[in-house]
Amino acid sequence: MKILAFFLIAVCAFGLANAQEIMEPPDKPITVTGSLRQLKGYGPPGWGETRKIDERFTYLVIQLAKPINIPCTSERPEWRSVECRSTKQLELFFSSDSADELELKAKSLIGRKVSVTGTLQRQIAPAEMTAIYIEVTALQVASAE
Numbered sequence: 001m002k003i004l005a006f007f008l009i010a011v012c013a014f015g016l017a018n019a020q021e022i023m024e025p026p027d028k029p030i031t032v033t034g035s036l037r038q039l040k041g042y043g044p045p046g047w048g049e050t051r052k053i054d055e056r057f058t059y060l061v062i063q064l065a066k067p068i069n070i071p072c073t074s075e076r077p078e079w080r081s082v083e084c085r086s087t088k089q090l091e092l093f094f095s096s097d098s099a100d101e102l103e104l105k106a107k108s109l110i111g112r113k114v115s116v117t118g119t120l121q122r123q124i125a126p127a128e129m130t131a132i133y134i135e136v137t138a139l140q141v142a143s144a145e
Contacts, residue, residue, distance in 0.1 A: 021068045031117040032090065032134070033142045034064040038110050039089075041129050059129055060092040060106055062116050070120050070132060083122075091133040092116065102136055113142040 042048035043055035065088075072084035094103045106114075117138035123131050 021066060022071065027119060029117055029119055029137060031115050031138075032062060032064060032068070033113065033115045034062040036106060036109050036112055036114045036116075037061050037063050037089075038107075039129070043127070047127075060103075060110070061089040061130060062092065062114065062134070064088045064090065068120075068132065070122060072122060085131050087131040089130045090116075090120070091128060091130040092118075093121075093133050093135050095135055096137055102139055106136070106139055109139070109141065115140055115142045 038058050040058050043057050046054050067086035067088045069086035074080035074083045118134040118136040120132055
C-alpha cells in the first residue's frame, strides 16, 4: 500500500512540474517574463534537413520557466501532438511600426530577464523556429521580485 501511495504522489508531482499554462484568448496581448536568448538556426533551402547547404541565421527567443500553449485545432487528430505542442521558448517577431527600435532594444538585453508584451501565434511556416511565437509590441527589463 505504501508503494502505491508513493507512486501516486510521484505521478502527481511529475504532472504538476510539467504542467503547461494555456494562454487564452490567443488574440489578446499578454506579457510573459523570462530570459532573452539568441539562438542559431538553419534556413532555406532545407530548414535544417540539408545542413551543409542550408543558410544559417540567428533569432531571438524568450525562455520561459514553464511551458505555455494556446488553443489549437489540429488538421488531423494523429498530428495533434506535433501541431499543438506546448513550448518554453517563444521566438520574438517584430512587425509593428516600432519594430526596428524594439529589435535593437531586444538585442541589447540578450542574457537578461525581460518582460515581453505581444500576441501569441501558432507556428505555421518553417521560418517560425518555435511552436509558438510572439508578435512583440513592448519589451522591458523585468522588475526584480
